Amino acid sequence: MLASIAYPDIDPVVFAVGPFAVRWYGLAYVAGFILAALIMRALDKRWRVGLSTDDVLDIVLVAVIGLLAGGRLGYVLFYGAGSYWSDPLSIFAFWDGGMSFHGGLVGILLAGAFIARRKGVPALRLFDMGAVGAPIGLFFGRIGNFINGELWGRPTDVPWGMVFPRAPGDLPRHPSQLYEALLEGLVLFVVLWVLSRKKREDGFMLGMMIGLYGVFRIFLEFFREPDMQLGFIAGGLTMGQLLSLPMVVAGAWLVIRAVRRGRASQGTDGPGDDGVGSEADITR
Numbered sequence: 001m002l003a004s005i006a007y008p009d010i011d012p013v014v015f016a017v018g019p020f021a022v023r024w025y026g027l028a029y030v031a032g033f034i035l036a037a038l039i040m041r042a043l044d045k046r047w048r049v050g051l052s053t054d055d056v057l058d059i060v061l062v063a064v065i066g067l068l069a070g071g072r073l074g075y076v077l078f079y080g081a082g083s084y085w086s087d088p089l090s091i092f093a094f095w096d097g098g099m100s101f102h103g104g105l106v107g108i109l110l111a112g113a114f115i116a117r118r119k120g121v122p123a124l125r126l127f128d129m130g131a132v133g134a135p136i137g138l139f140f141g142r143i144g145n146f147i148n149g150e151l152w153g154r155p156t157d158v159p160w161g162m163v164f165p166r167a168p169g170d171l172p173r174h175p176s177q178l179y180e181a182l183l184e185g186l187v188l189f190v191v192l193w194v195l196s197r198k199k200r201e202d203g204f205m206l207g208m209m210i211g212l213y214g215v216f217r218i219f220l221e222f223f224r225e226p227d228m229q230l231g232f233i234a235g236g237l238t239m240g241q242l243l244s245l246p247m248v249v250a251g252a253w254l255v256i257r258a259v260r261r262g263r264a265s266q267g268t269d270g271p272g273d274d275g276v277g278s279e280a281d282i283t284r
Contacts, residue, residue: 004172007162010147025144032137033060039133039193047199049121049129059115063130066111067104074103078239079227101138101217102243105210124202131209132192138213139185146177153179153223167225176224183216201265204258211251214244 014022037060044051051059075098112130116123145151152164153174161172192209218241226238233239 004161004163005159007149007164009149009165012148023144024147025141028140028144029137032140033064035136036060036063036130036133039136040129043129043132043196046196047125047129049125051119051121055119059112059119059126059130062111062115063108066107066109068099068107070107070110071099071101071104074100074106078103078243079230102240102247105247122202124206128200128202128205131206132189132196134209135185135189135192135213139181139189142177142181142185146175146181151177152225153177154225156223168228173225174223176220179220179223180217183220184213188212188216201258201261203254204262207251207254207256207258209251210247211255214247214251217241217244218248 010024012023012025014024014027016022037056040051040059041053041056043049044056078100079098108130109127112126113123116126119126149164149166152162152167153176155161155169155171156174157172158174160175162175163170163172167173188209191212192205195208196205221238221241221244224238224240226232230239233242
């Protein structure tokens, strides 16, 4: 067998009381949303959006619903390979695993548009706030995948390859979950947090988030084993790569649109038409 480092076989269950079990993966979601709420609160003060603490809590609650519904339905549609149609009730079996980031993104955007209307906040501005905190949730989610021993990488001979107990064959594989936690999580968050120090045109942060995520995901999929039920889809690409391509295009469009709007509004004093002050007024 090729050289590898030991996979840390961590029990996915933190503790259990009778039939009730608390899992690390579930705690990852909780931690992600708590930190995202704190980041959104900080951005509200930095950008002078005018949301109250109750508003932020309402937004996060609606986002949780959107993420869970969209993530699960996205997995069923994109990765289920038709297996759920023979047993439709299994769609609601969240405890069996199966969530799609791309589906969750659509769910959050739809939920965000709804709550933005209720709170009287421009949807793109709210999306920008959520985009900055989203990578924290991605980081914890990928760590949860690693603890679960799922979504492993392709076989490799790199010194840090790991043999995942649930993966087919006794071969060292890329710990691709950790790669994703680093790039899609920590690196993406640092980039967005630095950019958020200056209030930019609505849609800029969302565009940067989905565009960079798409680039990172397409790159990292070359190290990640394709889903067994799907394999490679077209031209050697995986489902994750195909779903990420539109994100790169949409992200680039949002960034270009925001930059052009910013240039068009340069030289104006005081609040613009959207009620947000100039960058010089807001930068701290």
